[in-house]
Amino acid sequence: MKYIELKIHASRQGVEMVTEMLMRNGITAISVDDPADLQDILDKKNEYGWDYIDDAVKDRPDREPQVKVYLDDTEEGREQLQQLKIEVMKLKSLELEGKFGWDVDFGRLYAEAEVVDDEAWKDKWKEYFKPARITDRIVVCPSWEEFEAGPQDLVIDIDPGMAFGTGTHETTRLCMALMQLYLAKAGIGSNSGQAAEQAGASARVLDVGCGSGILSIGAALLGASEVTGVEIDPDAVAVAKENVEKNGLSDRIRILEGDLTEGLDLEADIIVANLMADLVMRLAGPARDHLAEHGVFISSGILVEKREIVSQAIRSAGFTIEKVVTDGEWCAIAARK
16 A cells, blocks of 8 residues: 655754644644654653663764654545645745744755555565574464474464564563473473473463563463463554464463553462563562462563662562573563562
8 A cells, every 4th residue: 555655854843833733734643753852761761761772763863853644645645745735835934934933943844755655664574583492492483484393392473563572582582581491490390391381281370561472372382371461552462362363372371451460360370571670660569469479570671780770679579589681781580479
């Protein structure tokens, strides 16, 4: 399907006026790329409002702000495009006439448009998602790839869709490895072969913030008898349910829409949470309430620099830290109730 991408270049003051103009004209789906917004986020690093920003996002901090909207590539869409271009020119004229005061600068207010084909970009990311070994037993394979599994391999067939969780990120690998270890310890203390599956056979697992469902599926493949995945994003819930069904595990995994553990009435032997540092700290108390005696809380998505503050929050919630593993700038923590 083809769309018209309208890109309007403006200053930060201009972005506000352009956005207001677009909304007056019935446009509500608006994308704003303002490097100053990123700087605002970076300045709040010590408030733990964010965990990680890819370096690629921080490129060219001096670039010009842009406002983008997408219109249907139809006669009606092209008429709407011309009207919006006229509105942009009117806005620039009013600025030059001093209608908003002589000390304002809305920037270039330059509008450019091009026809884009969503087929050219919507599946582009699939080129980089290949079968990946997450642990010595777990392999994640996208639905459009083939993989020849070995006798000890447990293969997760997954399509992340609009949800986080391909298994290739360090945080997912760390969480999966600890979950495999503790599912084995739940029984006879072995983490290889059939023994691991038998060991986890009586274990109940709660996956908080399950995303695509990758950890929930991994838990079931490793032998957990009952797995519950909770996710606040309804799109991710739909994706996770599809992935669970695709892997033939609907009888052992249920996916629920919810915020962390709020409203849940269940007890688990292992809780896994691949979230962010502030969410892990918020979850520590509720996690203890939902764990069986001597249950294990496994958390990931934590930058190494935040290891101590997160560990302290987990201890304060009534846990003993048993194991911390790291991969690059990330770490995961296993704590016993």
